[in-house]
Amino acid sequence: MGVSNVSAGLVCDHDQTAAEPEVETTIRRRRVIRLMALESAASTHPGFVRAINEDAVLDRREIGLWAVADGVGGAHAGDRASQAIVDSLAELPAAASGPEMLQQLQRTLEQVNGRLYGEALAAGSERPIASTVVCLLIQGDRFFCLWAGDSRLYRLRDRRFEQISRDHSEVQSLLDYGLITADEARRHPRANAITRAIGAQQELALDCIMGDVEPGDHFLLCSDGLTKVVDDAEIALVLEECTPAAAADRLIGMTLERGAPDNVSVATVATVATSRASC
Ligand SMILES: [Mn+2]
Numbered sequence: 001m002g003v004s005n006v007s008a009g010l011v012c013d014h015d016q017t018a019a020e021p022e023v024e025t026t027i028r029r030r031r032v033i034r035l036m037a038l039e040s041a042a043s044t045h046p047g048f049v050r051a052i053n054e055d056a057v058l059d060r061r062e063i064g065l066w067a068v069a070d071g072v073g074g075a076h077a078g079d080r081a082s083q084a085i086v087d088s089l090a091e092l093p094a095a096a097s098g099p100e101m102l103q104q105l106q107r108t109l110e111q112v113n114g115r116l117y118g119e120a121l122a123a124g125s126e127r128p129i130a131s132t133v134v135c136l137l138i139q140g141d142r143f144f145c146l147w148a149g150d151s152r153l154y155r156l157r158d159r160r161f162e163q164i165s166r167d168h169s170e171v172q173s174l175l176d177y178g179l180i181t182a183d184e185a186r187r188h189p190r191a192n193a194i195t196r197a198i199g200a201q202q203e204l205a206l207d208c209i210m211g212d213v214e215p216g217d218h219f220l221l222c223s224d225g226l227t228k229v230v231d232d233a234e235i236a237l238v239l240e241e242c243t244p245a246a247a248a249d250r251l252i253g254m255t256l257e258r259g260a261p262d263n264v265s266v267a268t269v270a271t272v273a274t275s276r277a278s279c
Contacts, residue, residue, distance in 0.1 A: 035274040036215055038138065040066060041245040042267040043252050047225060047260030054078035054131075055223045055265040056086040063094045064138040065105070066267040068151045070223040071131040072197055081116050081131035081199050088112050089135070098139030105135060105146060106206060109198060116199030130199035134165055134221050136269065138213055145209045148196040151265075152227065154235065156218040161236035164209055168196035186228070215273030218244075222251070225264030230254050244268035 042059035046052060054071030056079075069085045071078025088108050095101040116129045132149025145153045150167040166172060170193040171185040180188065196205055218239040226235070230251065238250050247268045255264045 036141070036213070037272045037274050038064065038269060039244045039272060040267065040269040041243075041248040042066065042265075043248040044263070044265040045252050045256065045260065047263050048256070049259070049261045050263055052076070052079055053263045054082055055225065055263040056082035056131075057221075057265045057267055058086045058089050059267055060090070060092075061269075063092070063101075065089065065092065065101075065135065066219075066221055066269055067133060067135045068221040068223050068265045068267055069131045069133045069198070070149065070151050070225075070263070070265070072194070072200070073127050073130060077120075077125075077127060077129040078131060081129045081197075082133075084116060085109070085112050085131055085133050085198055098137070098142050098144065101137060101139055102144050102146070102208070105137060105144075106208075109133065109135075109146070109148075109206060110204050113198045113204040114202075117202055120199065128197070128200045130197040132194060132196075132223070133198050136219055136221055136267070138269070138271075141213045143211055143213045143219070146206050148198055148204065148206050149194045151221065151223050154220045154222070156220075156236055156239045157214065157216070159236075159240065161232055161239070163232075164211075166207070167194075168207070169194045191228075192224075213271055215271050217271045218247075219269040220247075220251075221265075221267040221269075223263065223265040225260065225262035226251055226255055226266060228262060229258040229260070239268070244270050 038061050040059055040061045042057040044055050044057045056069045058067040067089050069082035071082035095104055120129045132151040134147040134151040134153050136153055137144040145164050147165045150169045153164040155162050155164055170190045171188045174180045175185050238247050242250055248266050251266050
């Protein structure tokens with residue numbers, strides 16, 4: 001179990017807004033290049049209750065792309081859907097810029113959506129061939145999160161642990177309306193009911209959040225198999241104390257120790273400052 005990428009990959013970004021004082025005092029303002037190494041790991045496990053693993057994970061540190069997909073449905077529809085997503089993302093070429101990469105990513109997910117939707121339609125199946133997906137794209141000092149469904153992206157920064165994505169689920173809607181508490185949401189009988197997924201509808205509606213990346217950030221992508229049994233405070237502590245590879249193993253391990261009622265997947269990404277250079 002576990003695929004890990006722990007060697008340093010360099011992300012080079014020309015950042016003209018965050019010039020350091022010694023750079024500004026030179027006659028010709030120089031561009032500051034922020035060098036960050038990315039460390040990452042990904043792991044998935046079927047758990048102890050489900051017969052097959054309908055989750056799939058992707059770790060492409062070399063192009064700054066990670067994904068977790070959680071297949072919906074049974075009769076091998078779920079695992080086919082999540083695997084189709086990850087297989088398509090595995091072939092995504094590196095693009096010249098972050099926005100271009102994001103566009104390619106979106107297009108790829110739309111294509112998979114169309115394919116899976118069409119397949120279920122052609123088979124006359126009432127059940128969709130569908131899967132959630134959460135993607136993290138890191139390009140320079142920006143990140144983009146693209147998702148559909150309830151697989152999540154979290155970030156730990158300066159000891160602040162934050163859920164970046166927002167679930168597309170029935171319980172999230174109940175939470176938004178203040179009808180249930182966060183604790184009730186976790187134990188809700190409709191906790192598995194998602195409102196968006198790749199392949200579920202003809203038109204795909206993805207959500208996207210972008211933000212800055214700072215050295216020392218830890219990101220976690222995960223399926224609900226983790227968050228059903230490990231709470232936020234425990235996850236935050238693991239990310240704070242462990243390297244991405246150790247954190248991925250530890251989070252899967254904690255889930256297994258607690259009976260792993262669902263398939264569980266994690267991808268962990270940390271940014272480490274290497275140096276600042278100018279040119
Ligand atoms: Mn799940």
